[in-house]
Amino acid sequence: MLKNRHVISVRDFTRExxxxxxEHSERMEKIYEKGDDRLSGKVLATLFFSPSxxxxxxxxxxxxxxxxxxxxxxxxxxxSTAKGENLADTIRTVEKxxxxxxxxxxxxxxARLAAEYSSVPVINAGDGANQHPTQTFLDLYxxxxxxxxxxxxxxxxxxxxxxxxxxxxxxxALAMFGAEIHLISPxxxxxxxxxxxxxxxVGAADVEEHRDVEPILGELDVLYVIRIQKEMxxxxxxxxxxxxxxxxxxxxxxxxxxxxxxxxxxxxxxxxVEPEVDELPQAxxxxxxxxxxxxxxxxxxxxxxxxx
Amino acid sequence: MALKVRRxxxxxxxxxxxxxxxPLILDILDVDLEETTVLMxxxxxxxxxxxxxxLKIEGKFLEEEEANRVALIAPNATVNIIRDYSVAxxxxxxxxxxxEGVVKCxxxxxxxxxxxxxxxxxxxxxSEDPLEYRCKxxxxxxxxxxxxxxxxx
Numbered sequence: 001m002l003k004n005r006h007v008i009s010v011r012d013f014t015r016e017x018x019x020x021x022x023e024h025s026e027r028m029e030k031i032y033e034k035g036d037d038r039l040s041g042k043v044l045a046t047l048f049f050s051p052s053x054x055x056x057x058x059x060x061x062x063x064x065x066x067x068x069x070x071x072x073x074x075x076x077x078x079x080s081t082a083k084g085e086n087l088a089d090t091i092r093t094v095e096k097x098x099x100x101x102x103x104x105x106x107x108x109x110x111a112r113l114a115a116e117y118s119s120v121p122v123i124n125a126g127d128g129a130n131q132h133p134t135q136t137f138l139d140l141y142x143x144x145x146x147x148x149x150x151x152x153x154x155x156x157x158x159x160x161x162x163x164x165x166x167x168x169x170x171x172x173a174l175a176m177f178g179a180e181i182h183l184i185s186p187x188x189x190x191x192x193x194x195x196x197x198x199x200x201x202v203g204a205a206d207v208e209e210h211r212d213v214e215p216i217l218g219e220l221d222v223l224y225v226i227r228i229q230k231e232m233x234x235x236x237x238x239x240x241x242x243x244x245x246x247x248x249x250x251x252x253x254x255x256x257x258x259x260x261x262x263x264x265x266x267x268x269x270x271x272x273v274e275p276e277v278d279e280l281p282q283a284x285x286x287x288x289x290x291x292x293x294x295x296x297x298x299x300x301x302x303x304x305x306x307x308x
Numbered sequence: 309m310a311l312k313v314r315r316x317x318x319x320x321x322x323x324x325x326x327x328x329x330x331p332l333i334l335d336i337l338d339v340d341l342e343e344t345t346v347l348m349x350x351x352x353x354x355x356x357x358x359x360x361x362x363l364k365i366e367g368k369f370l371e372e373e374e375a376n377r378v379a380l381i382a383p384n385a386t387v388n389i390i391r392d393y394s395v396a397x398x399x400x401x402x403x404x405x406x407x408e409g410v411v412k413c414x415x416x417x418x419x420x421x422x423x424x425x426x427x428x429x430x431x432x433x434x435s436e437d438p439l440e441y442r443c444k445x446x447x448x449x450x451x452x453x454x455x456x457x458x459x460x461x
Contacts, residue, residue: 011447086422086424088426107418108417108419109444109446110419112419112444112445127419127446128417128446129417131447194449
């Protein structure tokens with residue numbers, strides 16, 4: 001089902017396929033500790049045209065834990081390799097060196113284009129403001145691992161819901177799994193209408209929008225917070241107006257949240273979750289990092305190995 | 309009403325085009341202007357529309373798929389396939405399921421707007437009411453009116 005598949009957008013996957021990835025991730029928990037050599041002889045190429053340390057390290061770690069090898073072209077090096085060369089040509093070259101390509105690119109749609117020119121699977125690790133599917137898979141995995149299910153859970157998505165790529169894909173996937181979605185953001189950063197409309201169509205149990213987190217916090221099973229990403233704003237003035245406009249504090253959680261709430265964040269954070277929250281039992285964002293490696297191990301094994 | 313443009317023997321007549329849109333419509337169809345005879349009437353009187361455009365393309369029988377492109381600009385257009393001076397087939401255009409290479413993506417950061425890349429913009433129909441398309445590459449949802457505006461430049 002997933003062998004040799006390109007992983008470009010959450011939209012390309014059915015609920016059943018995502019469940020396969022989540023189930024296979026559970027099997028990877030042990031291998032994460034001990035390592036394995038099931039992908040021995042396979043080569044993963046990371047091709048990062050825009051910066052991201054953690055996503056790249058996460059993929060590379062996942063590949064190494066499964067016994068595979070990694071080649072890597074990042075930042076200025078990637079840019080200079082590509083000097084004058086288009087992405088289509090770069091992909092047709094790099095595919096000859098490897099068995100899977102992990103691509104991050106500043107332009108939306110770059111991964112879809114790359115997939116059309118690649119005979120080896122392309123995994124989208126972020127195309128501009130569009131998609132970052134493995135982030136969504138690892139978020140779903142974290143929720144399922146912590147809560148035992150996704151369907152029917154009350155999930156608050158909080159922060160820049162307008163430009164936040166992460167929450168767009170995550171909201172779509174949560175809807176597919178039948179969660180109840182609460183969108184919490186300042187007025188200026190509300191989730192675009194067409195995405196909200198779609199969530200109901202796709203299967204969300206309910207979708208509600210809130211300006212403040214406080215009134216809804218006590219009901220939530222999951223609170224997912226994202227930062228405001230300056231680089232996503234076309235207008236710097238708009239960024240200045242909204243930066244620092246929301247913040248999760250220890251006091252807020254202690255006073256209003258349930259004990260079994262889990263707080264998630266894709267990291268890096270700026271000031272939207274204060275460091276004092278880290279010590280609370282609800283904080284899960286550093287577990288997400290670990291889960292990220294596990295989910296990527298599962299995905300690589302499903303794409304390249306004999307898992308199916 | 310007197311006939312403003314002469315009848316054609318074989319080909320396609322596109323009728324009920326909004327006034328002023330005929331040149332644009334000709335532009336999005338695959339018509340070889342060096343070889344084909346085209347008759348164009350702009351702003352003629354219409355009992356239904358007040359004013360309308362008509363396009364007659366000689367020797368070309370528009371297939372439904374290509375004709376449906378016209379719906380992006382002229383949602384109420386009718387297509388008459390003419391054989392031997394009479395209407396052999398008549399249909400209304402429908403919004404196409406897929407729009408390929410005709411309209412540029414309005415998202416400037418979409419990979420299809422990078423001139424170095426060998427890629428044509430492709431839009432897939434997302435919903436019929438309201439009529440919306442999704443860019444196959446950047447995945448933005450675009451309303452049909454927006455596509456129309458882009459086409460009109």
